[in-house]
Amino acid sequence: MREFISVEEARNIVLEQVTPLPVERVPLAEALGRRLAEAVVSRDDIPPFPNAAMDGYAVRLADVQQVPATLRVVADVGAGQLPPESIPPGACIRIMTGAPVPAWAEAVVPVEWTEAGANGTVRILQAPAANENIRPAGQDVRAGERFFEVGQRITPPAVAMLATLGVAEVPVFRRPRVAIVATGDELIDAGQPLTPGHIRDSAGPGLAAQARWLGAEVIGPQRVPDDRAALEQAVEQALEADVLVFSGGVSVGLYDLVRQVLDGRGTRWLFWKIRQRPGKPMAFGLLAGKPVFGLPGNPVSSALCFDQYVAPALRRMQGQQEVLRPRFSAVLEAPTPKKAGLHFYTRGVARPGSDGRLLVRDTGPQGSNLYHSMVRANCLIHLPEALEEAPAGLEVEIEWLPWTLEP
CATH class of the missing domain: 2.170.190.11 (Molybdopterin biosynthesis moea protein, domain 3.)
Incomplete structure (x- = not known):
């Protein structure tokens, strides 16, 4: 098992272990948001007559x-x-x-x-x-024309065009099933009043929402105490999924039992710890041939690791060709904390400047327990590990958070 590796190494290791899922055919009305598993060739001229x-x-x-x-x-x-x-x-x-x-x-x-x-x-x-x-006949599409390619996302206009082409059942990649397991004696339900020593579970609902946003089917989320028997049962249920995601319990603390239980099941760990902040103590491996992600327990760390490592894997499993979001240049409006030797994922707010360039600033305190830094952000600011400081005026790369681009 490799330890304390770079962001790029970690992502490459994850993506090497996943391939598109099997093909299924679904009614056109259920195909929205899915990825085509076969190219679509028009049988007819569209329109079919002048x-x-x-x-x-x-x-x-x-x-x-x-x-x-x-x-x-x-x-x-x-x-x-x-x-x-x-x-x-x-x-x-x-x-x-x-x-x-x-x-x-x-x-x-x-x-x-x-x-x-x-x-x-x-x-x-x-x-x-x-x-x-x-x-004229064929002004829109000619008979024999290859119109849709493998991996293309089925958008509302694509649904209309598939109907025009006479595709009533659409070949798509199967949705991945993702098991979400949040661990810790301190976690309670969202509807419960806070009591000394407890916090409401945000990782389970949040990670499940991220998985569903990407089109996955979610098993759980389960919330499991720091108890070996309960964890054994949770792992057994999670093995029904294609991907296993655990939040918390993968470090080396006295109560970090997830790692121990998964080791006992024969998990082959491929890496542990990434040179990044937040989310350094992340683990990744294979159990029964299925990807296993051990995410940190802090909610921001967990959400960011899911976004940067689990999400690309789920995209690939659904047939998407480009699984990483594009990055854009922006200029820091104000200095933001940075430590050399770690890739910082700084939660940011970007806006267009008067000269047409993007300006960006952080959302304030960036602690891995401060979820407001995610809620207020519309992008992630990438500060590479070689960078020692991030002063105002520095040109950086950002990627838009996907949920901020939707209406």
């Missing part, structure tokens, strides 16, 4: 070379109706947006370019160009 782009009149160009021109209206055609296959010279049809344009029609004259005539006629006041206001 159709009117505007309400108006389908005409031959020879009949409207000289305007104004009076034409006889021989049919009305709406969307979903079929037009006549032929009409006599000097005639036209009234056509609605989306209705099929017949082969003989060479343009659609918008209704705004016309005025009603007598005895079922219409006066054309302006001549159209060839194919004007006609949407």
